[in-house]
Amino acid sequence: MALLPNYSGYTLEAGIDEAGRGCLAGPVVAAAVILPPDYSHTLLNDSKQLSHKQRLQLRVDIVRDAVAWAIGEASQTDIDQVNILQATYLAMHRAVAGLGLEPEYLIVDGNRFKVYEGLRHTCVVKGDGKYLSIAAASVLAKTHRDELMCALAHEYSAYGWERNAGYPTREHRNSIAQFGTTPYHRQSFRLLSEEQLLLFPDKKD
Numbered sequence: 001m002a003l004l005p006n007y008s009g010y011t012l013e014a015g016i017d018e019a020g021r022g023c024l025a026g027p028v029v030a031a032a033v034i035l036p037p038d039y040s041h042t043l044l045n046d047s048k049q050l051s052h053k054q055r056l057q058l059r060v061d062i063v064r065d066a067v068a069w070a071i072g073e074a075s076q077t078d079i080d081q082v083n084i085l086q087a088t089y090l091a092m093h094r095a096v097a098g099l100g101l102e103p104e105y106l107i108v109d110g111n112r113f114k115v116y117e118g119l120r121h122t123c124v125v126k127g128d129g130k131y132l133s134i135a136a137a138s139v140l141a142k143t144h145r146d147e148l149m150c151a152l153a154h155e156y157s158a159y160g161w162e163r164n165a166g167y168p169t170r171e172h173r174n175s176i177a178q179f180g181t182t183p184y185h186r187q188s189f190r191l192l193s194e195e196q197l198l199l200f201p202d203k204k205d
Contacts, residue, residue, distance in 0.1 A: 003044060003132045007122060010104035011037050012067070015133025016092050017109040019141040021084055023166035024176070025159070025185045026149050027073045028084065030091035031140035032099055032106075034067040035133045041065075044135050048128075052146075059143045062136045069136075070098030071144050080188040089114040095137075109134045156182045 006013055018030040043050075044058055063069060072094025074087035082090070093116045096103065106113070106121035109128050113121055127134040146165050153161035159175045159182070166172070166184075176191050185191060 002040075003135055004130060005035070005039050005132050006037060007107045007124070007131060008105040008120075012101065012104040013133060014068075014096065014099065014103035014106050015109075015127070015131055015135070015137045016095065016106055016113075017128055017134050017137040017141055018088050018091060019138070019145045020166065021088055022168070023186070024168050024172060024189055024191050025076065025161065025166035025182065026145070026152065027075045028079060028088050028091050029141045029145040029148070030072045030088070030095040031069065031137040031144070032072070032092070032095035032103075033062060033069045033133050033136040033140060034099065034101075034103060035062075035065065035136060036067060039065065039132055041132065044132055044139070045129065048138075048142075050139070055139050055143050058136075058139045062139060066136065068099045068101055069140060070095045070100070071140060072096070072098060076184055076186045079186050083188065084186075085112070086114075092116070107131055107134060109138065152184055156184070 012034055014032045014034045016030060016032045018028055020026060020028045043054060072091040074091040078090060079087040096116055106119055107127060108121055108123050111123050111125050113123050124130055128138040149161040149165045158179050160171045164172045173192055
């Protein structure tokens with residue numbers, strides 16, 4: 001099914017999505033994208049449905065074609081201080097603030113959003129599979145975060161971040177159990193499984 005170009009009827013409608021909410025390490029990243037009102041792209045879809053190569057090609061197209069786009073981050077420190085939901089809002093707000101122009105309307109992937117600067121918005125569940133601008137934001141957020149975690153993997157090579165991007169895979173959790181945490185781990189998250197907590201009670205969770 002072809003994705004829709006617009007929800008509100010406003011020309012400057014920004015789609016917003018995030019990546020990394022469920023990770024054990026690294027920031028949560030959001031992107032905001034304003035596409036031309038008549039925009040179309042045959043490949044653009046929810047980033048989770050795309051291959052790595054497709055996402056990288058789409059990023060080139062999105063950056064080239066967008067009226068405006070921006071990335072916002074909330075660090076693992078932000079997450080531990082205010083919780084993951086509030087940190088996600090913070091990353092989204094930073095993305096909107098970085099657009100360089102004020103959008104007339106926001107469409108946000110998911111079912112919750114914290115009003116930013118009085119801008120009108122609508123939350124769209126699974127919006128990255130419905131609207132082009134949200135799908136574009138999904139691609140930008142994921143590719144940005146994946147590259148960031150690959151860079152951090154050079155600093156902390158034991159955790160497989162270049163493969164798992166900080167998500168709670170068996171590999172990642174086993175490495176936490178064996179080597180402990182890094183400054184990039186979210187200390188407010190449950191970092192080990194129940195089984196690992198029994199096996200490694202001295203490890204910080």
